[in-house]
Amino acid sequence: MTDPKTIVPTTTANQTIPRYPSEKSARWLLVVVLLVQAMVALDTSVVNVALPHIRSALDFSPSGLTWVVNAYSLTFGGLIMLGGRIGDMVGRRRALLAGLVVFGVESLAGGLAQSSGELIAFRAMQGVGAAVLAPIAFTLITVYVPAGPERARALGLWGAAAAVGGAVGVLAGGVLTQWAGWRIVLFLNVPIIGFLLAAARRGVPADRREGPAPRPDVVGALLATAGTSMLVLGVIRTDIHPWGSATTLLTLGVAMVLLTAFAVVENRVSAPLLRMRLLTHRSVVVANLFVLLLFSGQFAAFYFVSLYLQQVLDYSAATTGAAFLPFCAGMLLGSTTASRLATRVEGRLLLTVGGALAAVGFGWFAAVLGVDGSFLTSILGPSIVTSTGIGLCVVPMGTAATVGIAPAEAGMAAGLITSSRQIGGSIGLAALATVAIAVTGRHDGGARAALAAGYATAVGVSGLLLGLAAVLAFVALPARSSGSATPDAGQRMPTACEPIRPVHAGVPDSWQPLPGSQG
Template identity: 55%
Template sequence: MTNSSAQKGRWLLPVLLTVQFVVSLDMSVVNVALPDIGRDIGLAPDALPWVINAYALAFGGLLMLGGRLADVIGGRRTLLAGFALFGAASLAGGLAAGPGWLIAARALQGAGAAALAPVAFTLLTVTYPPGAPRARALGLWGMSGAAGGAAGMLVGGLLTSCAGWRSVMLINVPVVVPALLAARRAVPAERRTGRAPRLDVAGAVLVTGGTSALVLGLVRTGTYGWTSRTTLLALAVSVALLTAFAVVELRVRGPLLRLGLLTNPSVLSANLFTLLMSSGQFAAFYFTSLYMQQVLGYGPTATGIAFLPFCAGVVAGSLLAPRAVARFGPGTVLVTGGLLGAAGLAWFALTVAVGSTFAVSVLGPSLVLSVGVGVCFVPLGAEATAGVIPSEVGMAAGVLNSSRQIGGSLGLSVLATVAVHVSSRAPHGGRAALADGQSAALWTAAALLVAASLAVALLRGRRRRATAPAEPAPVTAAVSR
């Protein structure tokens, strides 16, 4: 490797980790700032969730397209365009003069994130060879995502308190601009030997519309309920569009998603695990945050600081994962990590109460959950792309990120319904009723992680049986007469 190539190689991983950190951070960083946003720009309380939902809708709806763009126009172009759009949208959001402007800026942020997340994952998997280098990179990748998600509330609380809500949007600009310049140096332009794949426009429109309708229906269940006409209509539209998408993908040349990719047992098990784990993990963040503020009486900044042990646990789990995968295999590590995470959530659920303490009900379970989650990132990245041809790695990355986003939205919607149902029927009121609802939601989250582990174990068991050599037919001795 030349000195120039080595210099570029040193820049590449920090750029990709910055993508994962910033995309995860912006999923939660505005939560604490919502009251200030509403007061400053006149956003009604019932419209405040759209500051979050606009990002989630664009991000979730465009992930599949963002992943395929890396295969069609190249990873470098997609990464640079994603950085530019994300940075410009962050600047626009920080300068927003009204509600519509801010919500539109958040949607554009989500679109930029949908280009960045899958292409960064693709570049990571194709740049680092299988084995220790890729395992280390995937471990750092997982650590960055978890750190971004956990740091979102802390950063949002500190910035809102010290510099106002606009700083929560503007802080992305001094991060994205250097990352964009570094990406220009670190990411080489692709050299294609054959024709570039065609972009499946019909598939892109259908899957974007279908996924957006699904996320829209899920994120609004807290307002309208699961059986409302609004929710049922959104989910029905989603089913219709995604069914049409599947039909188109079976017929079109160069599909956005080759459905045969999901027949790969490794890809299927990784996505199913991600869907279920994200459903439990994202909801656990939400309910633990509510518990600390509504039941224990913590402020926003203290709540953010309380998530720091979770970051430390993810780091520890990610450092343990490469050796564990090399010794036991990715399937065993995934199952173990999922069960460990479920144990942490069960600990949360058992100890959530009005009179509990931080050490018992937050610190201990946070460490167990975070180590379990951290252990899973390396084997998930390996499983999601195992057996996938290079021209479809971006496609696989888009599917994995979509599973993560849809799982988070689905889990939060379902568990919020569980919490409200239990709290409203508790024999006591006030903080004790809230704690009962949060405990029920956390038990459900633990069950989802157990289901994720069982799904991987069952799928890998079927794969072993399918690939096992057939037993030779018994040999019968000939009897001479």
């Protein structure tokens, strides 16, 4: 007879994945997943409100300041596919613990940085740690949580953790910067990492491998990171070198060569970061394009709205952070609604409605971000509309990007969608920063009016990107591709307070928590 305290494994490919024997273990797993996701998202935005203080303290140039955000996002996005595959190959718990250590050490180092170059370097290394953590957090859901209502709720919480983490990052960054200076926003990660290291040992079981681990695709990771870095560099420098200049064309050309070389390498190595056959799944391709467009707009909007509040409306760092509370509320509303509707409404419709709603919200922002704006007239309404729309997209885009994927490639698919998120955010911020600078430079009004016009234009373009994403989802996403399905008779969605049901020993194979087993 099986000891109820024993974790009973099920084998997938070369790796043995244990099942959970108790609800308590499942809860600890979910705590780790959600906190990791919130933390890596928080660190994308937590420095936004602190940027004016960082610029003054470390003597950044206006264009160089965006690299405090982009250095993190680029290594995060460029190395995510490698991070996902490392989890598949060497064990998710081992990779998770290593990623936490790297992230914590570099956060501490970044808080101690004494120059702009040091801070950018440490932020880049933070991105390396995040590149391991984010895909593993996503993969733990797709591996351990059975498909259906429970996975829908878990994905809803996962997406909400990412989006709310980003919004809370702005709030925390503002309050902490005003209270104790900008360095505290990086030191904040250290106690969080300490808790996660203890929780991961308790809630994430060790994987057991059968046979030798395949060699990681380091060359592919370097080519992907170098290619995306050159792409963003070419875009972000268009404020100095126009789009048609030799410098910009050469930089973008090198980026295309590197990314093409990445594709060639992936077709030849035995354990690629990205198996090209994944890109034959229509749902996977459309979902990743949707994510790319969505976060191109969201990252940029966070950046420009926070600067608008401080540089145009003269809000303090703490007040700026508090102004993002409606965004947190809207994200919770949207993601909770999406998780409850996921088994009854097609993912394509949720993505279309959510993307369109977010586009309307960004358009509203663009119309009211004026020099005479206020929280009530320029921030409150657009924040709620935009964030609710983005929240509605969380569950269906995560599920659509992994539907039909083999268990052994769960980390690869997770890496791809998270990479699309980060790279889209980096390129969107870089491109729209050049738009804002160009509009500000041509404006013939006062300094504040010029800044407001530049920020409003950039956010308006973000709205166009979200509108394009909504159209793409409606036109190109296959019906039922998100895994949405009408529940069986008597089946209902669990509430936010109910635990995810663990998988026990002796459960039929149809309930094994494997990605792609849409049931």
